[in-house]
Amino acid sequence: MARPLEEPGEVRGRPGIEDLPVYVQGKSAPDAVKLSSNENPYPPLGPVLDVVREEAARINRYPDMGAVELRGRIAAHHGVRADEIAVGTGSVEVAQQLVNASAGPGDEVVFAWRSFEAYPILVRIAGATPVMVPLAPDERHDLDAMAAAITPRTRLVLICTPNNPTGAVVRTEEFERFLAAVPRDVLVVVDEAYVHFDRDPDSIDGVDLFRRHPNVAVLHTFSKAYGLAGLRVGYAIAPERIATNLRRVAVPFGVSGLAQAAAAASLDAESALAERVDLVVSERARVLAAVRDRGWRPVESSGNFVWLRTGARTDAVGEALRGGGVLVRAFSGEGLRITIGTPEMNERLLAALPSA
Ligand SMILES: Cc1ncc(COP(=O)(O)O)c(C=O)c1O
Structure with a gap:
């Protein structure tokens, strides 16, 4: 148009x-x-509404900009370091931080299509170019085609598993093969917004991949299984240098005190x-x-x-x-x-x- x-x-x-x-x-x-x-x-879940009510008495104050307590709790939950956690107003904002911190005009971001509808929007807001690789006929990511779509301009690959809207997952074996074909200077983000609902034993485990590969980051959210969509809080687990950059591009004070407290309390309600x-x-x-x-x-x-x-x-x-x-x-x-x-x-x- x-x-x-x-x-x-x-x-x-x-x-x-x-x-x-x-x-x-x-x-x-x-x-x-x-x-x-x-x-x-x-x-x-459980005590979350009480925690939110209590925190509501403090909304005249700005929240902790570093979300130190919440990041510490998330880190302990996954057995990673707090320096490897970045939070945002929903994982969609963290995805935006990842795009903004990785790609600008002239750079490419590769992802499957159809997938989460925010991806092409976020990439274009950053001024970068979306490279949308059609799903395979069985609705799964076509990882061979995605590897083939990577060029010297590629800065970021977004993998959505389970994929929104198809529900299909990426499997460990195919993903290890894919990662071996991705240059080490390209960040691969595994968006696991729906991970709690995934019972497929062959699905990739984003946090495990993050531990084993220096160019893998993971996106999680409190909006889906935890039921906090209205409070807006999500996070990335990323190599420390990248997590630091995500905090640099985040909206200051974006994640409210209510959201930080509710998310931390939700982690207790296993x-x-x-x-x-x-x-x-x-x-x-x-x-x-x-x-x-x-x-x-x-x-x-x-x-x-x-x-x-x-x-x-x-x-x-x-x-x-x-x-x-x-x-x-x-x-x-x-x-x-x-x-x-x-x-x-x-x-x-x-x-x-x-x-x-
Ligand atoms: C795959 C995927 N990632 C991220 C999000 C963003 O969720 P939120 O910003 O609420 O964490 C969604 C929301 O529908 C999603 O489907």
């Missing part, structure tokens, strides 16, 4: 800003079941977390089986969502679901991403879903 011509004397924007793709938020409506944003349908995640995982199996009974052919999903390749029928099926009071994320002409909700929400979904 061409940039509209500015009237003489009008404030000049940065060229290209009006052409940026726009992030589409999952729809919501009163009385509808919202399965459109891969959120956790359950409230925050057994409540496991219970919630188990519920979502068993509902995922039930929804996948029911969807297959209707004639759809979704691939296995390791996220808290399933992906239907509805193709040309995407808008029509999305409308039918909406008519049944269920909102999902539609990628027109491609497919529908349906978040796993509570058993009751999933029942409404299945009641409204047309057959293939």
